[in-house]
Amino acid sequence: xxxxxxxxxxxxxxRNETLFTTGNGNLGFRGDTEEKTGTSHKGTYINxxxxxxxxxxxxxxxxxxxxxxxxxNLPDPKRxxxxxxxxxxxxxxxxxxxxxxxxxxxxxxxxxxxxxDWNFKGKSSISLVSERLVSFTHEDCAAIxxxxxxxxxxxxxxxxxxxxxxxxxxxxxxDDPRIGAxxxxxxxxxxxxxPFGKEMSFISHTQNSGLLLSGGVISLLELDGKEERWQHTSxxxxxxxxLFIPSCSSTFTLEAGKSFTLLKxxxxxxxxxxxESLEKLHExxxxxxxxxxxxxxxxxxxxxxxxxxxxxxxxxxxIEENEFAASKxxxxxxxxxxxxxxxxxxxxxxxxxxxxxxxxxxxxxxxxHFFWDTESYVCPVFTYTSPLVAKKLLEYRASILDKxxxxxxxxxxxxxxxxxxxxxxxxxxxxxxxxxxxxHINADIIFALNRYLNAHGEQSDFGFDEKLAGEMAAETARMxxxxxxxxxxxxxxxxxxxxxxxxxxxxxVNNNAFTNLMARENLEISARRAGKFASESEKSEWKHIAxxxxxxxxxxxGIYPQDDSxxxxxxxxxxxxxKKNYPLLLHYHPLVIYRHRVLKQPDLVLAQFxxxxxxxxxxxxRNFNFYEKYTTGDSSLSHCIMSIMAxxxxxxxxxxxxxxxxxxxxxxxxxxxSRDGIHTACMAGSWMSVVYGFAGFKDYGGEYSFNPQxxxxxxxxxxxxxxxxxxxxxxxxxxxxxxxxxxxxxPLDLCHRNEKFLLKAGEKRTFSLNPKLSAVLxxxxxxxxxxxxxxxxxxxxxxxEEGLKFDENMNKKLLGISREESLEVILSENGxxxxxxKKASWCTKKNEIYKESLSTLTEKDILPGIKKxxxxxxxxxxxxxxxxxxxxAPKILERLGLTEYFTAVADAGRVQKAKPEPDLFLEAxxxxxxxxxxxxxxxxxxxxxxxxxxAGMKSVGIETTVKLPQADLRLATTGDLTYEKLLALMED
Numbered sequence: 005x006x007x008x009x010x011x012x013x014x015x016x017x018x019r020n021e022t023l024f025t026t027g028n029g030n031l032g033f034r035g036d037t038e039e040k041t042g043t044s045h046k047g048t049y050i051n052x053x054x055x056x057x058x059x060x061x062x063x064x065x066x067x068x069x070x071x072x073x074x075x076x077n078l079p080d081p082k083r084x085x086x087x088x089x090x091x092x093x094x095x096x097x098x099x100x101x102x103x104x105x106x107x108x109x110x111x112x113x114x115x116x117x118x119x120x121d122w123n124f125k126g127k128s129s130i131s132l133v134s135e136r137l138v139s140f141t142h143e144d145c146a147a148i149x150x151x152x153x154x155x156x157x158x159x160x161x162x163x164x165x166x167x168x169x170x171x172x173x174x175x176x177x178x179d180d181p182r183i184g185a186x187x188x189x190x191x192x193x194x195x196x197x198x199p200f201g202k203e204m205s206f207i208s209h210t211q212n213s214g215l216l217l218s219g220g221v222i223s224l225l226e227l228d229g230k231e232e233r234w235q236h237t238s239x240x241x242x243x244x245x246x247l248f249i250p251s252c253s254s255t256f257t258l259e260a261g262k263s264f265t266l267l268k269x270x271x272x273x274x275x276x277x278x279x280e281s282l283e284k285l286h287e288x289x290x291x292x293x294x295x296x297x298x299x300x301x302x303x304x305x306x307x308x309x310x311x312x313x314x315x316x317x318x319x320x321x322x323i324e325e326n327e328f329a330a331s332k333x334x335x336x337x338x339x340x341x342x343x344x345x346x347x348x349x350x351x352x353x354x355x356x357x358x359x360x361x362x363x364x365x366x367x368x369x370x371x372x373h374f375f376w377d378t379e380s381y382v383c384p385v386f387t388y389t390s391p392l393v394a395k396k397l398l399e400y401r402a403s404i405l406d407k408x409x410x411x412x413x414x415x416x417x418x419x420x421x422x423x424x425x426x427x428x429x430x431x432x433x434x435x436x437x438x439x440x441x442x443x444h445i446n447a448d449i450i451f452a453l454n455r456y457l458n459a460h461g462e463q464s465d466f467g468f469d470e471k472l473a474g475e476m477a478a479e480t481a482r483m484x485x486x487x488x489x490x491x492x493x494x495x496x497x498x499x500x501x502x503x504x505x506x507x508x509x510x511x512x513v514n515n516n517a518f519t520n521l522m523a524r525e526n527l528e529i530s531a532r533r534a535g536k537f538a539s540e541s542e543k544s545e546w547k548h549i550a551x552x553x554x555x556x557x558x559x560x561x562g563i564y565p566q567d568d569s570x571x572x573x574x575x576x577x578x579x580x581x582x583k584k585n586y587p588l589l590l591h592y593h594p595l596v597i598y599r600h601r602v603l604k605q606p607d608l609v610l611a612q613f614x615x616x617x618x619x620x621x622x623x624x625x626r627n628f629n630f631y632e633k634y635t636t637g638d639s640s641l642s643h644c645i646m647s648i649m650a651x652x653x654x655x656x657x658x659x660x661x662x663x664x665x666x667x668x669x670x671x672x673x674x675x676x677x678s679r680d681g682i683h684t685a686c687m688a689g690s691w692m693s694v695v696y697g698f699a700g701f702k703d704y705g706g707e708y709s710f711n712p713q714x715x716x717x718x719x720x721x722x723x724x725x726x727x728x729x730x731x732x733x734x735x736x737x738x739x740x741x742x743x744x745x746x747x748x749x750x751p752l753d754l755c756h757r758n759e760k761f762l763l764k765a766g767e768k769r770t771f772s773l774n775p776k777l778s779a780v781l782x783x784x785x786x787x788x789x790x791x792x793x794x795x796x797x798x799x800x801x802x803x804x805e806e807g808l809k810f811d812e813n814m815n816k817k818l819l820g821i822s823r824e825e826s827l828e829v830i831l832s833e834n835g836x837x838x839x840x841x842k843k844a845s846w847c848t849k850k851n852e853i854y855k856e857s858l859s860t861l862t863e864k865d866i867l868p869g870i871k872k873x874x875x876x877x878x879x880x881x882x883x884x885x886x887x888x889x890x891x892x893a894p895k896i897l898e899r900l901g902l903t904e905y906f907t908a909v910a911d912a913g914r915v916q917k918a919k920p921e922p923d924l925f926l927e928a929x930x931x932x933x934x935x936x937x938x939x940x941x942x943x944x945x946x947x948x949x950x951x952x953x954x955a956g957m958k959s960v961g962i963e964t965t966v967k968l969p970q971a972d973l974r975l976a977t978t979g980d981l982t983y984e985k986l987l988a989l990m991e992d
Contacts, residue, residue: 005110005111005112005316005339005342005346006108006109006110006111007023007024007108007109007111007339007343007671008106008107008108008109009023009024009106009107010105010106012095012102012105012107013042013095013096015679017042017043017044018044018045018678018679019673019678019679020035020107021034021035021036021043021044021045021047021366021679022034022035022366022367022670022678022679022680022681022682023035023109023670023671023678023682024107024109024116025047025347025350025364025365025366025682026109026114026115026116026136026137026138026146026350027049027138027350027351027364027365027366028138028139028140028143028350028354029051029140029143029349029350029351029352029353029354029355029360029365029393030050030051030143030144030353030354030355030358031048031049031050031051031138031143031144031145031146031272031365032047032048032049032050032051032138032350032351032364032365032366033047033048033082033136033138033146034046034047034048034366034367035107035109035116036082037095037118038082038083038084038085038134038148038150039083039084039085039086039093039094040083040085040169040244041092041094041096041097041244042094042095042096044679045077045175045367046080046082046083046169046172047077047080047366047367047368048077048078048079048080048081048082048172048272049075049076049077049078049365049368049372050075050076050078050217050272050274051075051351051353051358051360051361051365051372052075052353052357052358052359052372052427053075053076053078053215053217053274054073054074054075054076054210054213054215054371054372054427054428055073055074055076055187055191055192055210055211055212055213055215056071056072056073056074056212056213056428057071057072057074057186057187057188057189057191057212058070058071058072059071059072059432059434061434067414067415067440068434068436069430069431069432069433069434069436069439069440070430071212071430071432072185072186072187072371072432072434073213073371073372073373073426073427073428073430073432074174074185074186074187074191074368074371074372075361075368075371075372075427076174076191076192076210077172077173077174077175077368078172078192078217078219078272079168079169079170079172079194079206079208079219080167080168080169080172081146081168081169081219081221081268081270081272082136082148082268083166083167083168083169084148084150084164084165084166084167084266084268085164085165085167085242085244085245086132086152086162086163086164086165087161087162087163087164087242088122088124088128088130088160088161088162089124089127089128089160089161090161091124091128092242093122093130093132095120095122099124099125100122100124101122101123101124101125101126102120102121102122103121103122103123104119104120104121105119105120105121106118106119109343109346111312111316111342111343111345111346112309112312112313112316113137113305113308113309113312114137114138114140114308114309114311114312115135115136115137115305115308116135116136116137117133117134117135117136118132118133118134118136119131119132119133120132121155123155123156127156128156128160129154129155129156130152130153130154130155130156130160131152131153131155132150132151132152132153133150133151133153134148134149134150134151135148135149135150135301136148136149137304137305137308138350139296139304139307139308140307140308140311140312140349141307141308141311142292142296142304142307143354143355144271144272144273144289144292145269145270145271145292145293145296146270147267147268147269147270147296147301147304148266148267148268148270149265149266149267149301150265150266150267150268151263151264151265151266152164152258152263152264152265153261153262153263154258154259154260154261154262154263155261156260157260158260159257159258159259159260160257160258160260161255161256161257161258162255162256162257162258162264163242163253163254163255164225164253164254164264164266165242165245165251165252165253165254166204166221166223166225166251166252166253166266166268167245167249167250167251168197168199168204168205168206168219168221168249168250168251169245169249170194170197170206170248170249170250171246171248171249174187174191174368175367175368183368183369183680185368185371186371189211190211191210191211191212192208192209192210192211192217193208193209193210193211194206194207194208195207195208195209195282197248197250198250199250199251199252201234201252202222202223202224202225202234202252203220203221203222203223203290203293204220204221204223204250204251204252205218205219205220205221205250205286205289205290205293206218206219206250207282207283207285207286209277209282213428214276214277214278215274215275215276215277216274216275216276216277216280216282216285217272217273217274217285218272218273218274218282218285218286218288218289219270219271219272219273219289220270220271220272220289220290220292220293221250221268221269221270221271221293222268222269222293222294222297223252223266223267223268224266224267224268224269224297225254225264225265225266225267226264226265226266226267227256227258227262227264227265228262232254232256232264233254234252234253234254235253235254235255267297267301269293269296269297270293271289271290271292271293271296272289273285273288273289273292315349315389315390317724317731318389318390318724318725318726318731319345319349319389319390319724320342320723320724321338321341321342321345321691321694321721321722321723322338322720322721322722322723323336323337323338323341323694323718323720323721324338324718324719324720324721325337325338325717325718325719326716326717326718326719337663337664337667337668340667340668340671340690341667341690341691341694343671344667344670344687344688344690344691345385345389345687345691347364347366347670347682347684347687348360348364348382348385348386348684348687348688349390349393350364350365351364351365351366351682351684352382352386352393352396352397353396353397353400354392354393354396355396356395356396356399356400356403357400357403358374358400358427359374359378359397359400359401360374360377360378360382360397360684361373361374361684362374362375362377362681362683362684362685363680363681363682363683363684364681364682364684366681366682367680367681368681369680369681370425370681371427371432372427373425373426373427373432374400374425374426374427375424375425375685376424376442376444376445376448376449376506377641377684377685377688378397378452379397379398379401379448379449379451379452379453380448380451380452380610380614380685381641381644381684381685381686381688381689381692382397382684382685382688383397383398383452383455383456384452384455384688384691384692384696385688385691385692387452387455387456387459387460387726388459388695388725388726388727389691389724389725389726390726391456391459391460391466391726392465392466394456395456395460395466395468398449398452398453398456398468399468399469399472401422401449401453401476402469402472402473402475402476403429404422404423404426404428404429405420405472405475405476405479406429407423407426407428407429407430408420408421408422408423408429408479409479411423411430411431412479412483415440417482417483417486417487418482418483418485418486419478419479419480419481419482419483419485419486420446420476420479420480420482420483421443421446421483422445422446422449422480423440423445424439424440424442424445425439437504437511437512437594438504438508438511438594441502441503441504441511441512442503442504442505442506443483443487443500443503443519443523444503444505444506444516444518444519444522444523446480446483446484446523446526447480447484447519447522447523447525447526448522449476449480450476450477450480450525450526450529450530450533451522451525451526451529451614453468453473453476453477454529454533455703456468457473457533458703458705458706459703459706459726459727459728460726460727460728460729470535471537473533474533474534474535474536474537474538475537477529477530477533477534477535477537477538478530478534478537478538478542480526480530481526481527481530481531481534481538481542481546482542484500484523484526484527484546484549485527485542485545485546485549487500487523488500488501488523488549490552491554494515494554496552497552497553497554498549498552498553498554499514499515499520499554500514500515500516500519500520500523501514501515502514503516503519504516505517505518505519505566505567505607506518506605506607506610506641507566507603507604507605507606507607508589508604508605508639509588509589509597509598509602509603509604509636509638510566510567510570510598510603511594511598512598513566513567513568513569513570514567514568514569515554515555515556515567515568516566516567516607517555517556517564517565517566517567517607517608517611518566518607518608518610518611520553520554520555520556521553521555521611521615521618522611522614522615523553524549524550524553524555525615527546527547527549527550527553528546528547528550530543530546531543531546531547531550556568556570558571559916561630562623562626562916562917562921563626563627563630564608564623564627565608566603566607566608566631570601573599573600573601574599574600574601575600575601575602575634576597576600576601576602576634578602578633586636586638587604587636587638588602588604588636588638589604589638601634602634602636603631603634603635603636603642604636604638604639604642605635605637605638605639605641605642605645606631606632606634606635606642606645606646608627608631609627609628609631609632609635609645609646609649610645612624612627612628612649613645613648613649613652613696614704615704616702616704617702617704617705617707618704620916620923620926621652621922621926621936621955622915622916622917622921622922622923622926622927622955623916624649624652624653625652625653625654625922625954625955626916626917626921628646628649628650628652628653629653632646637665640669640675640683640685640686640689641685641686641689643662643663643665643666643669643686643689644662644663644666644686644688644689644690644692644693645689646662647659647660647662647663647666647689647693647697648692648693648696648697650662650697651693651697651698651700651713652697652700652711653956654713654937654954654956656698656713656714656715656716657715657716659693659697659698659713659715660715660717662693663690663693663694663697663698666686666689666690666693667690667693669683669686669687669690670682670683670686670687694721694723695723695725697713698712698713698714698715698718698721698736699712699721699723699734699736700712700713701725707753707755708727708752708753708754708755709754709755709756709757710734710741710743710754710755710756710757711757712736712741712773714736714737714738716738718738719737719738720735720736720737721734721735721736721737722734722735722736727752728748728750728752729747729748729749729750730745730746730747730748730750730752730765731745731746731747731748732744732745732752732754732763733745733746736773737773738773739772739773739774740770740771740772740773740774741756741770741771741773742768742769742770742771743756743763743768743769743770743771744763744766744767744768744769745763745764745765745766745767746765746766747765748765749765750765751763751764751765756769756771757771757935758933758934758935759771775937775938775958775990775991776938776990777882777938777940777986777987777990778882778883778932778934778935778938778939779882779883779884779885779907779928779929779932779934779938779939779940780877780882780883780884780885780939780940780941780942780986781884781885781886781887781925781928781929781932781939781940781941781942781952781957782884782885782886782887782888782941782942783886783887783888783941783942783943783944783945783948784886784888784890784893784896785819785888785890785944786819786867786943786944786945786962786964786965787867787870787942787943787944787962787978788866788867788870788886788896788897788900788902789861789865789866789867789870789896789900790865790867791854791858791861791890791896792815792819794854794857794858794860795815795818795854796812796815797853797857798850798851798853798854798857799815799818799826799830799850801853802846802849802850802853803830806836806846808830808831808834808836809833809834810830814829814830814833816965816966817829817833818830819944819945819946819947819965819966821889821918821919821947822889822912822918823847823850823851823891824843824847825918827843827846827847827850831843851891851892854892855892855895858892858895858896858899859899861896861899861900862899862900863900863901865900866900866902867977867978867979868977868978868979869977869978869979869980869981869982870978870981871902872982873981873982873983874902874905874906875905876982876983877905877983878905880983882983883907883908883932883933883934884905884906884907884932885906885907885908885909885910885928885929885931885932885934886906886908886909886910886928887910887924887925887927887928887941888909888910888912888924889912889918889919889924890912891912891913893909893912894909897909907931907932907933908928908931908932909928909931910924910925910927910928910931911927911931912924914927915927919945919947919948919950919951920946920947920948920950920951920954921951921954922951922952922954922955922956923951924951925939925941925951925952925955925957926955929955929957936955936956936957937956937957938990939955939957939958940957940958940959940960940986940989940990941955941957941958941959941960942959942960942962942981943959943960943961943962943968943971944961944962944963944964944965944966944968945966945968946966946968946970949961949968949970949971950970953970958972958973958989958990959971959972959973960972960973960974960975960981960986960989961973961974961975962975962976962977962978962981963975963976964976964977964978972989972992973985973989
């Protein structure tokens with residue numbers, strides 16, 4: 005498990021510094037070189053260590069966020085300067101030649117290794133090997149081993165200096181708010197430095213945030229296996245090291261073939277000024293550094309490897325790609341996934357006092373703030389791969405609950421309102437339409453907490469404090485109950501107005517669907533989880549609100565509009581928007597964006613993923629297809645959700661395309677901004693794409709199921725999940741799914757597709773993924789019987805009474821569509837405009853005429869071959885189901901004498917949309933207790949074939965009246981359809 009590069013210089017410099025960051029969730033080092041020359045931005049960070057500064061508004065108002073909070077770039081303990089025979093070592097000055105270079109991040113050992121072969125004008129040749137780690141087992145500590153070997157044929161004069169560079173600072177953001185800081189003052193004040201030979205240290209404090217920092221470095225110089233003494237001079241050996249920078253230097257002769265090693269042991273400790281004095285903090289830092297150094301580099305390395313070995317036993321993902329995918333020349337998606345998981349581990353706070361920043365510990369982007377990304381993207385990963393990390397991330401939210409209560413008062417709501425972006429717990433979003441208006445943050449946190457409690461709540465090692473969980477549940481629910489209101493204009497439903505959902509290209513709207521859906525979820529969870537922290541009357545109120553939550557729905561389109569105004573907006577002019585104008589937020593005023601249908605990320609699609617079992621598959625397919633065309637992907641959070649839902653919609657190729665953009669976002673610098681830091685949520689999203697997408701994992705409500713759908717480019721996928729004290733191992737190929745349980749004394753209830761099973765420790769369950777004929781779903785007219793003449797006669801009689809034109813050609817346009825839609829076609833063809841009342845009356849009248857004619861049907865009206873096929877299906881225990889929009893279908897089957905052959909009849913009244921949407925066929929499959937992809941649909945109309953294909957089923961087209969080129973199997977008549985042909989179709 006390694007990630008490496010041979011590239012350096014130019015644009016690769018800043019990119020490498022980001023990608024080769026080392027960290028432990030508390031302390032982070034950018035992957036900059038030890039020497040200063042040639043670096044882009046030397047970065048050293050502590051998670052949550054920040055300073056604040058008042059936000060300056062041109063015009064302010066009550067409740068606006070008061071202060072910026074920005075993570076600080078701290079004094080650099082990594083810096084080492086080297087001279088060889090008077091020539092300053094770096095990789096860019098004239099005369100400096102780099103003959104070999106490699107950066108390698110070992111994800112199993114947790115070490116960054118740099119190898120550089122260098123000479124000056126062909127002489128003074130050396131080989132440098134630098135090893136750097138930030139300790140996972142000592143959260144305040146890091147170590148560097150810097151070894152230089154003389155490759156010249158002669159001895160070389162060497163000068164080396166180990167520094168604790170206090171002259172560092174933050175990147176200042178200009179026009180792009182995602183990059184850096186907005187300081188107008190010096191945020192970190194160095195109070196004192198202590199340059200005492202091999203032991204260097206400093207103490208400091210922040211200007212405004214009340215935080216203290218002390219850093220210590222112990223530098224050991226070894227030559228020929230012996231420790232060398234540092235030489236003390238009145239001025240630095242190197243001109244680019246100022247007199248104010250603590251450093252220790254040495255000059256010596258290095259014989260040909262010999263090496264010297266510089267070891268740096270580093271400790272950075274911090275505190276609040278109310279908790280500890282600078283003097284005490286300094287003492288603690290020196291002791292921490294001394295104790296750490298006493299372990300020695302090799303023991304520290306072993307501790308690091310042992311920690312990561314434990315992590316990868318659960319977190320590792322294995323993907324075996326086929327030859328075609330492997331030949332594309334890039335590192336495998338397996339390598340990219342491991343890289344992402346490693347960076348997530350390096351970035352996530354593990355002390356319950358901080359969270360995970362949008363850019364991790366790789367830069368100052370987004371000012372080191374914590375967003376909803378943590379709960380919606382990162383927490384699912386750690387919930388199932390490293391539960392203690394997930395627990396600590398959620399404990400951070402508990403720790404700032406009092407601040408959330410204060411914010412709720414400012415915003416005139418009850419309970420607690422969590423900040424949209426923060427470090428300390430205070431709201432720091434200066435642009436409220438896309439910040440503070442995102443009230444859904446409350447629901448995101450409680451949803452993540454509930455997921456964690458479902459997976460680990462009863463495990464003593466991972467159990468979340470019941471009091472904290474109860475308080476969080478109660479206070480967030482109180483916020484929702486006071487934020488919205490029951491509105492008569494929405495039939496008395498509970499509405500939530502003037503909010504912003506996750507899509508920041510649509511702001512301050514009424515009834516954002518994501519917000520309302522997640523608020524409903526929050527209220528329901530709180531009613532169950534609040535315990536003694538809420539009264540029974542409160543819980544009853546929350547349930548009542550949840551039951552009556554208004555959810556926008558467009559019946560005609562069968563779509564959940566993103567909000568009340570979304571469907572009334574003009575489409576964004578995508579065709580005439582140049583690529584250079586993306587992301588839109590950097591090229592268009594927010595109001596221009598807000599008044600159009602255009603998405604930064606698809607928040608309704610996200611809601612359907614999170615609340616998966618609250619939507620039908622047909623709804624997910626339809627809404628995914630609708631919102632995809634409006635989604636820019638300007639947010640790095642977008643691609644993973646689109647990948648998951650493309651997979652669920654049955655488009656594995658599209659799912660893989662979105663996944664590749666997600667998994668390689670930073671490695672391939674997809675957005676051209678890897679220099680500014682990693683995208684932690686996107687990295688987490690790559691894991692989600694695999695587990696929730698291609699493995700089809702669902703965990704909603706604490707019920708665990710899988711629907712594997714590997715892309716054709718993958719031979720095998722295997723991974724593990726930690727659930728309820730057990731480790732569940734999942735192994736998937738194109739042909740089978742294997743589930744096994746380890747480290748558990750309690751069995752686990754699982755579901756493979758629609759088959760529930762109980763898995764015990766040491767047990768293995770295998771399921772075939774090969775297609776099998778589980779059910780045949782028939783249309784009625786033109787497939788089972790031909791009632792078209794009866795429909796035609798009924799419509800003809802009605803048309804003649806009204807003086808409307810109606811003939812056989814017009815009748816063909818009515819194939820496969822509902823009675824109401826048929827009438828609309830007839831009226832449109834005649835240019836007639838009827839009232840809704842008249843339409844309803846005539847639909848009823850037409851149906852009565854048609855129903856009277858059904859009495860003429862007999863067994864003789866069954867189409868050729870159908871009775872024999874139904875008998876064969878029954879003999880082979882293959883269910884038959886009817887997928888017809890006709891409300892008279894049961895009566896027709898009865899008249900034909902076929903009722904006994906049909907296991908199920910889809911209820912057209914239960915589905916949202918008729919054909920060509922997939923609702924009816926998916927309804928029929930569910931009622932037949934068959935998995936949809938193991939079904940075959942039989943149709944004689946283009947709309948029906950389209951519906952079958954959208955449903956992810958194999959289709960048979962009966963071309964008696966029209967050609968059906970989209971069908972998987974095309975037959976001239978029903979007489980050509982046999983059980984054997986259906987079996988062959990499924991095996992194809």
